[in-house]
Amino acid sequence: MLFKNFWYVLAESADVGSRPLQVRALGQDLVLFRRSSDGQVTVLSDVCVHRRASLSGGTVEGDCLRCPYHGWAFAPDGTCTHIPAHPAGVPIPTRARVASYPVEERYGWIWAFLGDLPPEERPPIPSFPELEVPGWRAVRGAFTWKAPYTRVVENAVDVAHTPFLHRMSFGNPDNPVMPPFEVTVKPYTVETTVVLESPRPRGISRWVMGGASTHTVHLAVHLPNVTVLETTFAGGWRMRLLLSNLPVDDRTTLTRYIQLRTFLRTPLMDGFARAFTRSILLEDRPTVEAQHPSPHPWPVDGDVSIRADALTLAYRRLLGRSGATGGLPDGPGGTPSPPEDTVPRTFARDATESSQGRFLAP
């Protein structure tokens, strides 16, 4: 189930510039660009209100985005500021606007709030202070799944599968028993810490693991789609994997990751760190993409769960509760409701409200 009343990571900061960037999220097409005046990022609906052209095919002019089809220009707040076909002096219809979304740039990611709650009622962007302190080396990347984001989120914090899907890498097939663990539930977060038996280390991992037989894993899900896995090895080295799992639509997920490490912080190891993260996700992908059914039914029922599933069950419950206020994208299947009449019938003054604003946010 897709919920609009959350902050979602739409792009890497480095990927957004003065050329429009199309991003699909929650089954809807959006366009991102940086304004010339202050470098801030704007997020608009990608669907031009005139004849439905894709605004991401247009051009950024100053702080506005001009549609490639008939040249209408849209300001960062989504209002149309210029219609080239209009004779001089003819007012722009007030309904000539596209949806615009609040944006925050944090941790090198572009976050947009795709819902309709006022600022004081919006869930927070998760806080990751370790991304702003020295001592960690970070690499970034992306990974696509043909699976609903809830499956991807649950997989990320489900360590009971590691002796099986990851038996060739970091899983320990000799001891699949999950030790007892306690789940903490916060307003928008579920988390736990588990002490796991390490597999017999090979090569460089022997040094990273400190030669010990156990390591500690902290797991967290921040609603609705951000997961954190932090491993602390016996010698004190730490590795953290931060995943934003964007629901592109109800059966496609785009995972953006930041992998941080306190060891081997030389840039020479970055390629290895990226390759390691990707190889782990590739070990997961065939199984996650083959789970039945896709998309995830909501609410989830019929699964047989055990004690080892406590964290993912807590996530399901918390997400289910948030569903009451999380809101759903407008329109069937998360596609925008067609506005009844967003095109001016005449060039006469048009003082009615925007109906395009019903696309996700007013």
Ligand code: FES
């Ligand atoms: S479709 Fe965008 S200006 Fe006509």
Ligand SMILES: [Fe+2]
């Ligand atoms: Fe996995």
